[in-house]
Amino acid sequence: MNTREAYNKWAEIYDTNENKTRDLEALALRETLQAIEFDTCLEIGCGTGKNTPWLTARAKQVTAVDFSEEMLAKAREKNRSENVTFHQADINLPWDFLTIPNDLVTFSLVLEHIENLDFIFNQAARVTKTGGYCYLGELHPCKQHLGTKARFRNGTRTQVLTCFTHNTSDFVLSAKKHGFEINDLKEFTHPDDNNSVPRILVLLLKKTA
Numbered sequence: 768m769n770t771r772e773a774y775n776k777w778a779e780i781y782d783t784n785e786n787k788t789r790d791l792e793a794l795a796l797r798e799t800l801q802a803i804e805f806d807t808c809l810e811i812g813c814g815t816g817k818n819t820p821w822l823t824a825r826a827k828q829v830t831a832v833d834f835s836e837e838m839l840a841k842a843r844e845k846n847r848s849e850n851v852t853f854h855q856a857d858i859n860l861p862w863d864f865l866t867i868p869n870d871l872v873t874f875s876l877v878l879e880h881i882e883n884l885d886f887i888f889n890q891a892a893r894v895t896k897t898g899g900y901c902y903l904g905e906l907h908p909c910k911q912h913l914g915t916k917a918r919f920r921n922g923t924r925t926q927v928l929t930c931f932t933h934n935t936s937d938f939v940l941s942a943k944k945h946g947f948e949i950n951d952l953k954e955f956t957h958p959d960d961n962n963s964v965p966r967i968l969v970l971l972l973k974k975t976a
Contacts, residue, residue: 768926769929770834770880770928770929771834771835771857773919773926773928774814774833774834774835774837774838774928775835775836775837775838776837776921776926777835777838777919777921777926778815778837778838778840778841779837780919780920781814781815781838781841781919782815782817782841784919784920787957787959787960787966788876788906788957788966788967789817789876791955791957791966791967792875792876792955792967793817793818794955795955795967795969796818796821796873796875796904796969797821798953799902799904799951799953799969799971800825800871800873800900800902800971803871803900803971804870805826805869805870805871805899805900806826806827807826807827807828807829807830807867807870807871808822808825808826808829808869808870808871808872808873809829809832809865809869809871809872809894810822810829810830810831810832810873810875811832811872811873811874811875811877811891812832812833812834812874812875812876812877813831813832813833813838813839813842813853813875814833814835814838814841814842814875814876815838815841815842816831816841816842816843816845816846817875818873818875819831819842819845819846819851820845820846820848822873823846823848823850823851826850826870826871827850828850828851828852829848829850829851829852830851830852830854830864830865830869831846831851831852831853831854832853832854832855832856832858832864833855833856834855834856834857834858835855836855839853839855858877858881858887859881859886859887861890862890862893865894867894868893868894868895868899869894869895869899870896870899870900871895871900871901871902872891872894872895872900872901872902873901873902873904874901874902874904874905875904876904876905876906876917877905878903878905878933878938879905879906879911879916879917879930879931879932880928880929880930880931881931884933884937884938884941885941885944885945887941888941888944888945888947891945891947892945892946892947892974895974896974897974897975897976898974898975899974900950900971900972900973900974901942901947901971901972901973901974902969902970902971902972903938903968903969903970903971903972904967904968904969905933905938905967905968905969906966906967906968907954907964907965907966907967907968908933908934908935908968909964909965910964910965910966911930911932911933912932913964916928916930917930935952935968935970938968938970939970942970942972946974946975946976947972947973947974947975948972948973948975949970949971949972949973950971950972950973951969951970951971952969952970952971953968953969953971954967954969955967955969
């Protein structure tokens with residue numbers, strides 16, 4: 768089962784099953800972006816729309832993108848604001864779903880499924896205004912090195928998705944190559960993790976060139 772098929776299947780239970788990573792990333796996004804002003808936002812990996820209402824309440828226009836048609840269907844059901852537009856797209860291909868640069872681009876639990884970070888940051892730079900921001904909320908590399916991957920119960924078996932491990936330096940160096948600098952870096956540990964390694968890595972990048 769490829770990543771798109773897996774998320775289409777996962778969409779049936781994504782909002783109702785226990786998912787500490789999903790819930791913690793939502794909190795991380797709000798904490799990180801609460802002081803940032805933005806009129807336009809490109810939300811990459813909107814999923815079933817867990818962050819979309821918060822973003823649409825802050826922005827005049829949000830473009831929400833996901834690879835999975837079924838995830839997008841759930842997001843559309845929950846988010847009927849006039850200032851949000853949904854698109855199904857593979858971000859490994861040129862981003863022709865957006866032509867106007869945005870104040871903010873967000874990635875939520877997306878880049879573990881992406882092998883080529885350079886292409887992603889190249890496209891992100893193209894659609895981010897100079898002085899604008901790029902938010903990454905990703906499964907922490909330490910969790911990845913310990914064997915954690917995106918997964919869900921599919922009937923009687925556990926479906927493990929295809930994932931790629933990226934170190935913090937991989938994100939930073941690729942982002943820097945395409946005109947971003949680090950504005951903030953945070954690590955989030957879930958209260959139930961008993962002070963183990965962080966679960967979520969957050970990078971807030973600012974486009975300077």
